[in-house]
Amino acid sequence: MTTTGRRALLVAGASAAAAALTGCTSEEAGPRRPDAAEEAAAREAERVARAEAALRRRAVTASRTLLARYDAVLAAHPGLHARVAPLRASAAAHASALGEGDRPTPDTSTGTPDGGTGSAATPAAATAPGAASPSTGTASPAPSIGADSAVPADPAAALRELAAAARAASDAHTAELLAAPPEYARLLASVAAAGAAHAYLLTEGARA
Template identity: 65%
Template sequence: MTTTGRRALLTAGVSAAAAAAVSGCTSEKPAPRKPGAAELEAERVARAEAALRLRSVTASRTLLERYDAALAAHPALAPRLNPLRRSVAAHAEALGEGGTTVRPATAAPTAAPASTSAKPTASPVPVATDPRAALKELATAERTASDAHTAALLTAPPEYARLLASVAAAGAAHAYLLTEGARA
């Protein structure tokens, strides 16, 4: 091969490389990047935590509705129930503070918790006409919410599990105060 042939070959190679580089700079959009295994796992964990938080907040809000209904049906119980109701409202707010919204790119947002600091209002929740029976119903509702929070401990992340444990313990204490504590 002559020097001219080598130069021509080298020039052709450089030209081909330049053409390949220029063709890579087109205005076409690149194909969407497929999320990796770590990203998919992080999204799964975030969704699971958001669902757990939503269930926990819902259990506390349901209990709060029971208190509101009992207070509406038996205003004479207000001195006894108002401190417990305020505690339940604070628990519902604390349980929802981390948010129940999932915001990964592939996820649709879920509902954020509503305010739990509203004043007691009439509710369609049925309440016993006897004040003692109403207190027993509230104690049962406290135990149900406490059991739900305790069951959620198994899948909760550590910090949220500590909060759930505290709220579950408070619910058990409220149930005692609503029933056994009244006899003391």
């Protein structure tokens, strides 16, 4: 064998040994595991995401329950359409905004919000949820009127109960403000203010 051939053989053998050594070292080291700080950060991020999702569900449920109550009153008292329908359209737009990913800011006027379609949202649970504690996120009992409650035969009584439902939903949204992320908190505040205005217009406003 020539000198050049022996040199080539030695180089090839050294390369093969280095590759084998590298493979063994990689197998022994294994994939990098996250440290304690990274695991704690991941758990906290997951906790925050779950809490925010639960808050959004409560807000949407409160608005959809109120919307279902509007529908019940309109079905029982068609003669109230001119007075109640504009407020119902606004409530529908609020429920839609609270449930959408882009969460457009609703108009707090008593009519249909700018850009709102006034389309009906999916009816929610029968009983409006209670206000949630900002610190714990746990719902606490709140006076409310369920969407399946019988509508009073007297139109004035029906309006009073609808106003009470609007106030209950407004209070529920207000209770969530401190726990909500900034953008969603602004939306909740706007919807809560509109709900309080609706409650006034359904009762006291009519006598002004």
